[in-house]
Structures are given as C-alpha cells and as structure tokens.
Amino acid sequence: MNNPCPFSMQHAVKTGGVAAIELRQLSKRYKGARAPALNGIDLTVREGGFFGILGPNGAGKTTLMSVLGGLLKPSSGSVLINGQDLQRHRAAIKRVLGMVPQEPAIYPTLTARENLEYFGRMQGLTGKHLQSRVEACLEIAEISGEADQRVEHFSGGFKRRLNLVIGLIHEPRILILDEPTVAIDPHSRALIHQRLRELHAAGISILISTHYMEEAEQLCQEIAIMHHGRILVQGTVGDLLAMQRNETIQMQLTGDPPAALAQKLQKLPGLQNAFVSGRCVMVTAERPDEIAVQLMQTVHEHGLGVHSMGFGASSLEQVFLSLTESKAEK
Amino acid sequence: MKQNLTKLVASILKEARIIGRDRQALFLFFVMPVVFVLILSLALRDAFGERPGATFPVLVVAGDRGEISANVIRAFRSNSHLQLTESDHASEVQVRQWLIEGRYMFAVLIPPGATEQAKRRIGEMAARVPKELLTEKPVEVRVLADPALRGDYRKVLEGALSLALHGVEMRLGGEQLDQLLKTTLGERYVPMPDMEQTPVFMPIHSEVVTKERGDPTPTSVQQNAPAWTLLAMFFLTVPLSVSFIKEREQGSLFRLQTMTVPAWVVLGGKALPYFVINLIQMASILAVSVHVLPLLGGDRLDLGHSPLAILVMGASASLAAIGFGIAVAMYARTAEQAASFSSAVVMIMAALGGILVPKAVMPPLMQDLAVFSPLSWGLDGFQDVFVRGGAVMQVMPEALGLLAFSALCHGIAILRYESRI
Missing domain, CATH: 1.10.357 (Tetracycline Repressor; domain 2)
Structure with missing residues (x-):
C-alpha cells in the first residue's frame, strides 16, 4: 500500500499541455531489499519545465533516474514521457531523452572528440550532421581547445562538462541529469548552471537530481524533496517556504546553548522536532504559536536570551532539514 | 538494420x-x-x-677389452637418445657415487675378462660337458640406475643391453659351431656367410599411420x-x-x-x-x-x-x-x-x-x-x-x-x- 505524498502540492504544476515526464505511483524494490527504493512516486515535469529532485544520499534519486533512463524496470506504476508509456515505446522515447549520469560515463583513453563522435553515432547521427553536433557540443562545454586530448588527462570539471554535452549530442527535448555538479570546481559548476539555463530557455524540459540546495533554488522552477524512496513534498521554492511558514519557529540565541537544551525542547508538549546548530534553534510544531512562549521560557531557564525570533523557514535548506530529519526520527 | x-x-x-x-x-x-x-x-x-638430443647420461664400465664391451658400447652409441661415457677402470663404489651425484642415470658394469669367460663357457658347452659339471660360471654384467630415471626408460635400456649381450652370445656360439664343422668336415668345410653382412631380417622401420598420405x-x-x-x-x-x-x-x-x-x-x-x-x-x-x-x-x-x-x-x-x-x-x-x-x-x-x-x-x-x-x-x-x-x-x-x-x-x-x- 503506497502512502500518498504527505505535503503534495500538485496544484502548483501548470498542466497546460502534455507533461514531459509523468510518474504515476512508481515503485521499485530491489531483489532481497527490505524496503522499496522507490515507494509510490507521483511526479510531473511539465513541457519546458525545470524540475529539481532534492534528497539526501540513499533517498532513491539515482534509482529514479535509472528508471527514467530505461536502465531499471519499475516494480509497479508507470512512466509517461511526452504522454507515451516508457515500457511500450522505449525506442521512440530514448530518441528524445538525453541522460547525464552521475559519474562521467566516458571512455578515458579516447579523446573528447572521439567520445562525442562515438556516442553521436550510437544516437544515429552520421556525416556532416554528426560533425557539426560534435563541434557545437565542444563549444557548449568550452573544451574545443582540448578536443583532441585523451579524457584521462582531463580535470574533474572538464570530465563533467564532457559528460553533460554527450547527453546533448542528439539534441534531446528532455534532459535528465543525476547530480551533474558533484565535486567540481566553481568555474565548471557555474558554466554547467549557465548552460542548463540556456537549454531551459530554449524550451528543453529538464529534470535534475541534486543535493545542493542553492543549485536547486537557483535553477529549478519546481522542486520535490525525496526521502526513503518517497516524495515528501513538491512545488515551487516559494510554495515550499510558505508551506513551512506555519509550522516552523526559528530563534537566534544570545549565547552558546548547552547540550541539554535540545533534549529539554524535545519534551515540550505540541513540539514535533527541535534542531540546535550553533546559536540557531529551529523547531517544528503543528501550532507553533501555541508553544512560542514555552520555548522562550525554556531558553531563559538555561540562562540564555533570544536575539531574534521568527515564524517559517527562511531557506530551502531549513525546509529540507526539517522534513528529512523529522521523517528520519519517525 | x-x-x-x-x-x-x-x-x-x-x-x-x-x-x-x-x-x-x-x-x-x-x-x-x-x-x-x-x-x-x-x-x-x-x-x-623422435627428436634426438641430450637425454640420458649413460656410463659403460668396460672392464673387459673384448667383444662384449665392444658390442654393448656399439649398441648404446647407436641410440641417439643416450649420452654415452666409457670407462675401463671405474670401481663399483665410484660408479654408485656418480649415480647419487646425478652424473649418470644408467650404468653398465662389464667385469674384466668377461668375453674370455663367455668363450670358455661356450667351449665347455660345445664339448658337451654336462650342465652340473660346467666349471665356468655365467658372465655377470651388472646394471646400476638412478631412481630419477623413469621405469619405462630403464626397461628400454635393459632391453637394449640384453639384446647386445645376446648378440655376443649368438656370435660366440656361431664361432664354436663353425670351428666344430671345420674340424669335422676337413676340406669339405665352407665357412658360413657373415650374418652382419647378410641379415635375415630387414631393418625395422615403423610407419606412423595418418588419415592422409605422408608420415608426419x-x-x-x-x-x-x-x-x-x-x-x-x-x-x-x-x-x-x-x-x-x-x-x-x-x-x-x-x-x-x-x-x-x-x-x-x-x-x-x-x-x-x-x-x-x-x-x-x-x-x-x-x-x-x-x-x-x-x-x-x-x-x-x-x-x-x-x-x-x-x-x-x-x-x-x-x-x-x-x-x-x-x-x-x-x-x-x-x-x-x-x-x-x-x-x-x-x-x-x-x-x-x-x-x-x-x-x-x-x-x-x-x-x-x-x-x-x-x-x-x-x-x-x-x-x-x-x-x-x-x-x-x-x-x-x-x-x-x-x-x-x-x-x-x-x-x-x-x-x-x-x-x-
């Protein structure tokens, strides 16, 4: 039995036409695993949309990407790409999908140009069209000067850039990226972000998984937070921040709190969860206004004052932590 | 496609x-x-x-200077699988030591005067001396072998040695018979043709049988x-x-x-x-x-x-x-x-x-x-x-x-x- 998304905000998705990607009650359980890697995922990426999936390690992001790429069969549920079922129209769908895997999926002893030519041919490109696409991709990745160097001599950033443009060689209408900027230099990350914005502006539908909050905030129109194979919440960044507004209190203390403070806070009636990090305290509760006074009294009992206090999360990171930590507790 | x-x-x-x-x-x-x-x-x-090469080092101690030593040495020398060394004075103790040291794998010890002893024994036999009254004992040719020598190879070498000794036996017996005929027939005696020059059997040549012609x-x-x-x-x-x-x-x-x-x-x-x-x-x-x-x-x-x-x-x-x-x-x-x-x-x-x-x-x-x-x-x-x-x-x-x-x-x-x- 799949539980529905606890904080579903499907209304935020503008469904003007056929969705680029639509997942319906998608589940995947690996053989012998105790818990499913994906558990009743419902998700829609509209045509031309930029959708981010946030989640801690082990949340199921890569499994989801593998199902979308046709590498894994789902245990149940369906995947619709441009309205077509992935299982039934695999070949046609693969032609419009561009996959960018998490680790650079390239041949290290081939040059960048040879890698692009090879994968271009595998996508069915030939002749002048192939050559023009190879040159275009080298320019997009800003590695034209290194085109004839073996990839094994590339830096991590250059490998990631090449990894990205290989996914673009056949000009896909839908791009799926699995953590494309993990462990790379700021310049390469900025370049990849810039290229993704340009692709989005050109009408490409993009689905990206990441665990960088600022990346998701900067790039994505819509975001889903995933944890333990489930989507906890999805919507625009504004939606997510607003949703948490009525459930969160943040406090900045005047001094460093003792370790006992967090334990004391956890015992307050009506409080769901409490996080203490440095002089910052964040608590979640169904009725935060009802516990605000008790909260301040508890802080004072520990000889501390309140520098500032506010309702609602101020960043996506706070939303992410409050959701994933509270779900982990439960 | x-x-x-x-x-x-x-x-x-x-x-x-x-x-x-x-x-x-x-x-x-x-x-x-x-x-x-x-x-x-x-x-x-x-x-x-059947390639020849450096195979088994063999020693023949030819204490006898006569036909037996010559025949054994000739037989072993014609076998290209053997690396033959001759000695006319080595003692059995010395030969045993060489075998232990691995210098030789097979040694034949022919006692001094072996050919003369064989001739005397054949002479007594030709003179119809009863078996129990024969004064000459059979000639004892001894063989010493390295344990590392494969059993089948040892048997082959013993067979070759035996053949060489039988050859001498036949020859000496033939000589005695010839002498007897000469004495008995007098002027009517005509010597036997040399067996080595006029063999009874063709030289042995084995053919390897294959599916097609040729002998690979x-x-x-x-x-x-x-x-x-x-x-x-x-x-x-x-x-x-x-x-x-x-x-x-x-x-x-x-x-x-x-x-x-x-x-x-x-x-x-x-x-x-x-x-x-x-x-x-x-x-x-x-x-x-x-x-x-x-x-x-x-x-x-x-x-x-x-x-x-x-x-x-x-x-x-x-x-x-x-x-x-x-x-x-x-x-x-x-x-x-x-x-x-x-x-x-x-x-x-x-x-x-x-x-x-x-x-x-x-x-x-x-x-x-x-x-x-x-x-x-x-x-x-x-x-x-x-x-x-x-x-x-x-x-x-x-x-x-x-x-x-x-x-x-x-x-x-x-x-x-x-x-x-």
Missing part, C-alpha cells in the same frame, strides 16, 4: 582504439604467447616425437603451438571480461543502454576486435613455429595440408573463448571477480584439456574427462590438421562443438544483458 551496422562498425573502431592505446595489453596479447611457445617448444623438444611425426611444437595458441585465446577472456566490467563501472555501458543500441551491437562491437586479436595471435604463433623455431634449433611446425581447416579451428576456438569471456562479464560484479574467475576456469579447462599436460600421458579416466573441456576440442581439431593431415571435414566435429559452446555463452550473455533493463 543499416543504422545498426553503422553503430557496430563505430563500436568496433572505438574498441580497437582503446585496445591499441593500451601498450601493456598489446604486449600481453601478442608477445607473451609467442615467447611462451618458443620457450616451451625448445624446452620440451625432446619430450615429444608428432613433435613438441605440434603439441605446443596449438596448445598455447588455444590458451592465449582463452586467456583473452580475462582482459575482455575486465574491459566489459570497467565499461559498466565507468557508466559508459549504462549510457549506451539509455540509447537505441541493440545488445548485439554492444556485444559484437566488443567481441569482434578480440576475435581479430585471436586470429593475429594464432597467425603469429604459427609463423614463429614455422620460421623462427627451426633457427633456434627446434623443430619446424608442419602445418599439414589445409590452411582452411586451420582457419576454421582458429575462428571456432576464438568465438568459444569470446563467448565465455562475455558471459563471465555479464555475471561478475567486479573486474577482480571476473579476472580471477575466468583465469581459474581457463586454467582448469587447460589442465583438463591436455594443454598443460598432453592427454597421451594422462591415465584413461583423465583422458575421458578431457572431453568436457572446450580447449581439448580445440587441441584435437588442430592436431587433426597438423599431426594427422586432416582437412575441413575432419575438424568439423571439434569446430561445431566449439561453435555450439560459443552460441550457448553468447545466448546467456544477451539474455542477461537484456534482463538488466
């Missing part, structure tokens, strides 16, 4: 580039097997066929060249499976699976360059065995009469090896697992199949078990051509067996590849 063939060609070129840039792999693929065949063919040259003798190189060619082919399963798993670990294989690339293109693109490498390996090993080995003192490989049969066997063995490598790659989780599993299985199949130890020297049970090794089928097929002069029809059973093994392995691999999506 045309588009998929284009993809296949691109995959083959990609793989060829990757292999071509790996110098260590190229060394292992082409230089190692050739060096191996050269060394083993030269080292084992005298363990096969199996040699070390005819065992080693196909054996090590097959082992090199099957050992290619290690780099093949490792390269496949590396591609999976690098993610490029998964990337291909997100594209419209059929399994046969991916597997074929990987397999065909290795097939070509296998054929080049075979050609280079055979070329070295034909042209280089004789220059180093080894035997020249006789390739038989059917190049097509050699090609059929090479291609079948290669496809079997590649199928095995790809099947291993599909099931192994890591490159280390694939490398250790495939090399272990190949070594077992090689040992079982008569590659490491010729089947001819195996006991019957092991020879029966060899039928389970594809390398054994390969070796039988090659030897049908090289040793027994067979053509394509003669190697078909072995070739079809290898192709069936290949088809089974490829089928398993494709099913596994497809089932992962």
